[in-house]
Amino acid sequence: MLPYPAATDRTEKIKLIQEVKEKLLSRYGEQILAIGLYGSVALEQEGPYSDIELRVVTRDGIELPGFEIILPPFKLEVGMVQLEIWLERAGAVDDSWPIKAGAILNMVPLFDPQDYFRQAKSLALSISDDAIREVMREFMIWEPYETMGKIRNSRQTGSFGYLPRAAYDLTWQTAKLIGLANRHPYSTRARTFEESVTLSSKPEGYAELAKRVMDGDLSDKQQIYELCEKLWTGLNRWTEEQGIAYISRELPL
Structure with missing residues (x-):
């Protein structure tokens, strides 16, 4: 080599x-x-x-x-x-x-x-606030909601092999939402987590899980699951506070 x-x-x-x-x-x-x-x-x-x-x-x-x-x-x-x-x-x-x-x-x-x-x-x-909110709304459906469903499925089946990766995915997806909400372009991909935790607007529970991800401290599966649930609660509250409603009450048909 x-x-x-x-x-x-x-x-x-x-x-x-x-x-x-x-x-x-x-x-x-x-x-x-x-x-x-x-x-x-x-x-x-x-x-x-x-x-x-x-x-x-x-x-x-x-x-x-x-x-x-x-x-x-x-x-x-x-x-x-x-x-x-x-x-x-x-x-x-x-x-x-x-x-x-x-x-x-x-x-x-x-x-x-x-x-x-x-x-x-x-x-x-010059991108409008409405355009950013709409992207965040769509992204909540496409990625974080699906990722959290996989995390909960892991808990239900007792198969935690995917959990560390899922925790990383949820953290990464939330970092993108935080960057959008704060109109903050991350300086490099490698510094995304490091910069995201310093931004003023972010969901409750994010900084704690992001620190675990950055430290590579994902071995305690039950604790990581609980941190994912905490972030998910905070993420939904945070998006709601910004006027983003992504859950439908009826079929669009």
Whole structure:
């Protein structure tokens, strides 16, 4: 098995980023409208093994090949997207908005003469409260309600093998809802739990279960089940306080 490449400092990452930018502009010229850096490197929060993530915005109708490669010791991702599609994505909201929006809101422009990244950021910040509440309502049906049903089924059958994973899933799903409610894009996926517990609006019971998940302390199955029930109660109370009603009283037929 090949050894993991040696860690390097930020200076070498920045040098490679500049090299990639110049090569892209040299090869594709006016087909490229903007190049930006996002993720932990853009936020200057990266570790020595963090990915380098670049977004390239092209003219409409121009499809250029992106790539994702290992260039030891780095992993380099270059994503290509046409301008119209990029701006449409920036103004949209779904349950993954807290995870994905940081790539728009925290973008560091490397080349952006027409200020398209600023335009995308403005669109991402203009999403309405009603749109966010509707996404949260739908997501409660799609994911947390189903996950809690599986947790309760595990309790009923006495088969707790799935419980640690289910507790993680419920915590992750709640973190996404917390990010939406607070309009908070998490800086990186790896910091989602850590940041979510600090946000002002969150359900009762969340911080306690999130800490267990972050610590990997999920061995006491009965206790974890009780923490899931506590969070579920808090989650329903919290969404109700925000005017989100996701339970139907009659068939929509």
